[in-house]
Amino acid sequence: MVQAEGARIKDIAGDGVMVVFGVPVAQEDAPLRACRAALAILENLEGEWAEIEQKFGFRGDVRIGINAGPAVFGHLQAGGAAGLAVLGDTVNLASRVQGLAAPGTVLLSEHAARLVEGLVEVEFVGDHPIKGRSATEKVYRLKAVRSDASRFDASRTHGLTTFVGRERELGGLEKALREIGGGVRAFDIAGEPGIGKSRLLHEFRERADKYRALVLTGGCTSDGRETAFRAFIDVARGLLRIARGDNRATIENKVDEGLRALSLRTDENCGLLLNLLGHEPSNSALAGLDGVLIGLRTREVLRRIIHARARLAPLVLAIEDTHWIDSASEQLLASVIATETSVPLLLLLTRRPIYSPPWLGKARVVEIALDPLSDRETSRIAQARLGVERLPDALYVLIAEKAEGNALFAEEIVAFLMERRIVSFRGNVFEFDAEAVGVALPQSVQSILAARVDQLPQEARRLLQTAAVIGRRFDPHVVLALTDGGDRLDAYFADLEAQDFIHRDEASGVYVFKHILLRDAIYDGLLSAQRVALHRKVAEELERRSSNSLLERAESLAQHFAAAEDAPKAFRYLVMAARKSLNVYAIPEAESGFRKALTILESGLASVAPREGASIVVGLLETMMLKSDYREAGRIAETYMPVVKAAGETPELVVAYYYQTLSLVQRYELRAGLELMTDALAVAEKIGDPRALAFAQAGLLHCRTRLGLDTREEAERRRKDVMESCLSLNDNFLRNSAYFFVVWDCLYRGLLKEARALAIQQIASGEATGDPRAISFANWILGWINVVADSPGEAIAYADECLRLAVAPLDRLQGENIKTVAAILSGRGREALPRIEALNLEFERLGTLYNILDGPRGVALIETGRISEGVRVIKQSIAAREAAGDRTAAGFFRLLLAEIYIRILNGGQRPPLGVILRNLPTLVAARLRGARRASALIEATASHPQFDAEGVAFARIDFNRGQLWRLRRRPAKARACFERACRAAEAQGLDALRRRSEEALALLA
Ligand SMILES: Nc1ncnc2c1ncn2[C@@H]1O[C@H](COP(=O)(O)OP(=O)(O)O)[C@@H](O)[C@H]1O
Ligand SMILES: [Mg+2]
Secondary structure (H helix, E strand, O other): OOOOOOOEEEEEEOOEEEEEOOOOOOOOOHHHHHHHHHHHHHHHHHHHHHHHHHHHOOOOOOEEEEOOOOOEEEEEOHHHOOEEEEEOHHHHHHHHHHHHOOOOEEEEEHHHHHHOOOOEEEEEEEEEEOOOOOOEEEEEEEEEEOOOOOOOHHHHOOOOOOOOOOHHHHHHHHHHHHOOOOOEEEEEEEOOOOOOHHHHHHHHHHHHHHHOOEEEEEEOOOOOOOOOOHHHHHHHHHHOOOOOOOOHHHHHHHHHHHHHHOOOOOHHHHHHHHHHOOOOOOOOOOOOOOHHHHHHHHHHHHHHHHHHHHHHOOEEEEEEOHHHOOHHHHHHHHHHHHOOOOOOEEEEEEEOOOOOOOOOOOOOEEEEEOOOOOHHHHHHHHHHHHOOOOOOHHHHHHHHHHHOOOHHHHHHHHHHHHHOOOEEEEOOEEEEOHHHHHHHOOOOHHHHHHHHHHOOOHHHHHHHHHHHHHOOEEOHHHHHHHOOOOOHHHHHHHHHHHOOOEEEOOOOOOEEEOOHHHHHHHHHOOOHHHHHHHHHHHHHHHHHHOOOOOOOOHHHHHHHHHHOOOHHHHHHHHHHHHHHHHOOOOHHHHHHHHHHHHHHHHHOOOOOOHHHHHHHHHHHHHHHHHOOOHHHHHHHHHHHHHHHHOOOOOHHHHHHHHHHHHHHHHOOOHHHHHHHHHHHHHHHHHHOOHHHHHHHHHHHHHHHHHHOOOOHHHHHHHHHHHHHHHHOOOOHHHHHHHHHHHHHHHHHHOOHHHHHHHHHHHHHHHHHHOOHHHHHHHHHHHHHHHHHOOOHHHHHHHHHHHHHHOOOHHHHHHHHHHHHHHHHHOOOHHHHHHHHHHHHHHHHHHOOHHHOOOHHHHHHHHHOOOHHHHHHHHHHHHHHHHHOOOHHHHHHHHHHHHHHHHHHHHOOOOOOHHHHHHOHHHHHHHHHHHHHHHHHHHHHHHOOOOOOOOOHHHHHHHHHHHHHHHHOOOHHHHHHHHHHHHHHHHHHOOHHHHHHHHHHHHHHO
16 A cells, blocks of 8 residues: 555564655655555555454554654665665654554644645644654644645656746647647757756646647657667557557457547558557458558558547647657658648657757747756755755755756756765754765766666666666566566665666556666666676567567567677577568668678678578668669679579579669669679579569560660560569569569650550559559659650659659659759759759769769750850760660760750850850851751661651651751752651650641741
């Protein structure tokens, strides 16, 4: 009973029991707790006396006395019995008051009665002389505790002392909650460790009750950064009422019911949430979805359950320590904040100032910087801890100067001073040894924490060290299993709690270090050998305990085994964690896991099956593809291909070749890519693996397209094979790849109409499978087609749609690319130039040289009057693409240059004099030799067999030929060309070119 009220039984001597509340940590509701406990004892004994009387023929008496006030406490270590001693006048008076009580009653001292005034019902029983005192003491009989006496319950959970200051911040949060209405509001609360971010949220939570809001807490932890969705897992559990220790079946039920209640129940959503919580989804809920789609939809379902829950009643999400947020949670959080919605949702996010989150400065986000507390506020924390009304001046100054407004620092200074007896009580008199402080007090909060821990008895210290290795939150059972000390450990837990080192989280039964700095101080204080040994014990114990949920705990097991220097186990869990991350599209986490695993593999410290090694390399390559980092993918492929090859001719080898080829193609090493894919196809055919075959055919088609190796018939045959192989596997990634390469082949031949039809088909397919990548890509194609067709307005509309749905960085860049080129087409070259520079830098970085905007840059330069420079840039780009074997791209740039010469020859709008002077040599050369040059460029383009006679390239070739004939005054020849151009333009749906050809024909007539 008394322990239920957070008290401790101190002495059981003969027939007397002393119970202390709020020692050594002040609890502001200690007197109330004592009253409750006292009445509960009486009430309980009432029932039992009857029984005892019946059995043994007598009735006992209970008399209880309660006093409150300062007491001296400390650890006594006499005779090996470590424990807490409480001494002083307060204790003596309590005993006197108890002596005055009649049987079956509880008496309160005057001081105690004052502290619970209004919360209890009392009766004055008189002024009593007290032995050893001159004044009398007023004594009250406790009749009842009022049922609404809960005003202190707020601080029940922790040994929290009086909350000081922060009125403005708390007021702002409370106001937001009071006025919570349409839409999302987010508070970004930043401050140094110990300044009071968590406490502010705690105080807010207490006040949130009266607004009928549901408050859910999620948290980021320093060791949770590698766990995808870490910050939201607790939120999801909270929303679905999943408790710690629920088994799989229970979880499945709760997920099912929870989704049903929010009208979001689908098999897929159930599967996504189970998967998120670390359980294999049942049946085929996620069949056909690759990691990207699972990841995107997990983000989506989380966003939707949050909104749906908020629609039922105001919802507050408190997410702590976002400086440790994982990438998936960060994206999700950013999207929750960005979503336009009318549901009442309040987000409270805390962080250290070093992190600047993506939602900073966004609409609906209010920033709160937690400043240091004032000197007065800081000293009030100290007063509360000491249980005194006023601090001696010297102590006030000391704490104000030292703590610098940091609440944690202030608390720790006080704890330190009390433990070292630098402050103490003599009777009721508070004493402070100012001189001792100067010598003893460590400089930083970390060193105070370390010093306090050093003072602990060895067993308690060991216990904390083991706990610190586990993390800020730890299961006491794990610690107990790993620490010898038997029964006494329970007492140590209680002591450590009483000394405010750890708190128990009532809801989950785990313990939490008071502050992460405490955990870190202990952990950092371990010698490295100790640390390794402890990690090993912890890792093994956690592994043993989570045999049913290894996947769920893979990240943490990986960390412990790595720190335990157990390479084989670390390897195993790293790979598990990395795959898990890749499977929910958590890219940085996947990358980090695969890389660490590969480092272990290379070290030779773990024996790894060759196939396993190969698949890790493939996993890392896939991760690079999702990052669009072709440069790094190339490096990885070069380094680790031997690992893949060591497994022999496997599907992994084919897929690795495929990714390496994509990287080579992006870096414009087309011939090397062709060689690889030719090998890959041979392997795939030999091993007869359909997936490998699909990869090989698709990659090979693309290399051949880019090098212009196939006739139209040959290419059509290959395209058909690729479509069939890839679409038969019900794999979104392969389906997208098939469309991608087939469309590309059409574009390279100039067959825009076919490409457009395929893009439209892909949009439908993307809509059917719910794959934004497919739709985004198709819109990109449609955008390009419109660029080629000279319809910049439409091109931009498609590019915007592409951007809206873009998933990989390159998808987004492609959208930007189109918009930039469309800007040039619309005569906004000046505006396009800086954008081109920025995009090119990004393409360089990612190693996608193909995308570098060189030709368009030349045009933009020309448009802004830098004609010579522009012409030079275009010439260089022709040479570079030709050298790489990309005759098609070279051909399109040749046409571009020819068109520029023809424009100069045609005169058209006369450029300003300055422009003419600056570009004189080029302009003169163009006038003199432009026609010959243009003609040579056009005929070189026409000689490229890949350009289809009915395609866009020939439409432009013929149109330009027509213009040149007209300049040479050969109308009949010109007419024939314009007529052909007209037909091809018609066939490819190029309205602008058709119109221009028709106008040219009309002029000839
Ligand atoms: N305004 C305050 N009044 C009283 N105590 C505070 C206040 N702010 C913080 N504390 C105490 O200081 C300690 C550190 O605060 P905490 O909120 O955990 O810091 P943070 O989350 O910023 O690292 C806690 O024990 C907390 O109860
Ligand atoms: Mg905190």
